[in-house]
Amino acid sequence: MTPPLLRAAALLALAVAPALAAADSDTLVTVRANQPGPVINRNIYGQFSEHLGHCIYDGIWVGPDSAVPNTNGYSNAVLAALKDLHVPLLRWPGGCFADEYHWKDGIGPMEKRPSMYNSHWGGVVENNHFGTHEFLNMCEMLGIEPYVCINVGSGTVQEAMEWVEYMTSDATSPMANLRRANGRDKPWKVRYLAIGNESWGCGGSMRPEFCADNFRRYNTFIKNYGGSPEDRIYRVACGASDEDYEWTDTLMKLAGRQMDGLSLHYYTIQTGSWEKKGSATHFTKDEYFETLGHTLRIEEFVTKHSAIMDKYDPKKRVGLCVDEWGIWTDVEPGTNPGFLFQQNSMRDAILAALNLHIFQAHADRVVMANIAQMVNVLQAMILTDHQRIVLTPTYHVFEMLNVHQGATSLPVELRTPDLAQSKEKIPTVSASASRDAAGKIHLSLVNTNPDAPTTVACTLVGAPLGAPTGRVLATADITAHNTFDLPHAVEPRAFTGATVSGDRLSIVLPPMSVVILEL
Numbered sequence: 001m002t003p004p005l006l007r008a009a010a011l012l013a014l015a016v017a018p019a020l021a022a023a024d025s026d027t028l029v030t031v032r033a034n035q036p037g038p039v040i041n042r043n044i045y046g047q048f049s050e051h052l053g054h055c056i057y058d059g060i061w062v063g064p065d066s067a068v069p070n071t072n073g074y075s076n077a078v079l080a081a082l083k084d085l086h087v088p089l090l091r092w093p094g095g096c097f098a099d100e101y102h103w104k105d106g107i108g109p110m111e112k113r114p115s116m117y118n119s120h121w122g123g124v125v126e127n128n129h130f131g132t133h134e135f136l137n138m139c140e141m142l143g144i145e146p147y148v149c150i151n152v153g154s155g156t157v158q159e160a161m162e163w164v165e166y167m168t169s170d171a172t173s174p175m176a177n178l179r180r181a182n183g184r185d186k187p188w189k190v191r192y193l194a195i196g197n198e199s200w201g202c203g204g205s206m207r208p209e210f211c212a213d214n215f216r217r218y219n220t221f222i223k224n225y226g227g228s229p230e231d232r233i234y235r236v237a238c239g240a241s242d243e244d245y246e247w248t249d250t251l252m253k254l255a256g257r258q259m260d261g262l263s264l265h266y267y268t269i270q271t272g273s274w275e276k277k278g279s280a281t282h283f284t285k286d287e288y289f290e291t292l293g294h295t296l297r298i299e300e301f302v303t304k305h306s307a308i309m310d311k312y313d314p315k316k317r318v319g320l321c322v323d324e325w326g327i328w329t330d331v332e333p334g335t336n337p338g339f340l341f342q343q344n345s346m347r348d349a350i351l352a353a354l355n356l357h358i359f360q361a362h363a364d365r366v367v368m369a370n371i372a373q374m375v376n377v378l379q380a381m382i383l384t385d386h387q388r389i390v391l392t393p394t395y396h397v398f399e400m401l402n403v404h405q406g407a408t409s410l411p412v413e414l415r416t417p418d419l420a421q422s423k424e425k426i427p428t429v430s431a432s433a434s435r436d437a438a439g440k441i442h443l444s445l446v447n448t449n450p451d452a453p454t455t456v457a458c459t460l461v462g463a464p465l466g467a468p469t470g471r472v473l474a475t476a477d478i479t480a481h482n483t484f485d486l487p488h489a490v491e492p493r494a495f496t497g498a499t500v501s502g503d504r505l506s507i508v509l510p511p512m513s514v515v516i517l518e519l
């Protein structure tokens, strides 16, 4: 074992784990059930859907006249898969698209809606058939919180103000009446609003000072309709990318008091180069480790951005919203480069679990995260081909770990060796624990080692240990993935590798696996 690495996954109690007599175990885990931490905001399991490639069209939305089985235009297969996933929150309509989107083009009779040129994504013509009603009705149908990103880059304050009135006002007012004329009487519940996207780049190439002032200006004119606290809109200011700490500092200094949340974007690129990002399914073991090394950098970014936020907001009122994250690879050969369609392997499942664990460890500040993107784009949950769909390994991780949604985090002390065969510093095991409203304690574990199983000696402090039950996602091949012809190659199965003896649990994690246990 290399020098022991002490990682308090929940970062709540840094006390050294008790000296466990576990000579045959590679990793020691102590879960402190008697020291509950912050609630894991369910929105950490949020998703992102942009008008990009086939995320919306031929993904979520096939149209009412399609041969693909659908309900009012939404693909039935996609709806069913999303229902099982318990998606808490969905960001829309972009991304870069949001800052060119004019919402009034997407309401009223479909055949009368004007088209627009989607300049960012493949130069295709957007027919605006999927607009405000189609998005919000879907969210309502699936019990998802909508998270709407308004156009700050090329829109106007008035446009933004009217959109909020259209969506959320129950008054006899011009925009609420327009909504009624378009067939929707009652307002929708829209709690989350992003004021622009990547304003430092595709959203307007702004300087942070200008972005902060602009946030304050838009914020002034966005009204809360309805009198209850739930009607208050949670306003997310446009935050930084990667390690742009100056951006966070300036936004917090100039607009921290006005905002509810501040965003952060970070994409994992295997090669570190945007020009040649690397393949989604053809990579070597070294490249697997390189990818995990890059993804783990998010822990440093979250920690440092949070520290800056602490300076201006020590009570942690403002939430950090990681509203774009995930792996970005080269597109699948032969597909439109502007559509960002990539396959999704077991490597991505490991990567997703590591990121979710990091967000959960920072649940005191991270209140939202949106993986990019939900269907057919980047690190997708679902891939579609007409009526056929594939659930990706990442989908399975989100489904397995969703027991942590809204649960109370429990501190985890972890002693695990770094993987010796990797040039990157990759801890063998990652762990996260929580207690849900029914009192059930869940522990999720990741073995990053693709070559060997690893044994975890686990102690649960402050709660009785029952006979654990669980599920595992694991494959022998690092590039394993699901296809339309072989959709079940990577799927969770029952886990039988946990045994209790006395107050100790011994868990054998298969190579390259994600395990969820109910203790």
Ligand code: AHR
Residues within 6 Å of the ligand: 050, 094, 095, 096, 097, 197, 198, 324, 372, 373, 378
């Ligand atoms: O998710 C794809 C794009 O990545 C988004 O449109 C943009 O915000 C980011 O750069």
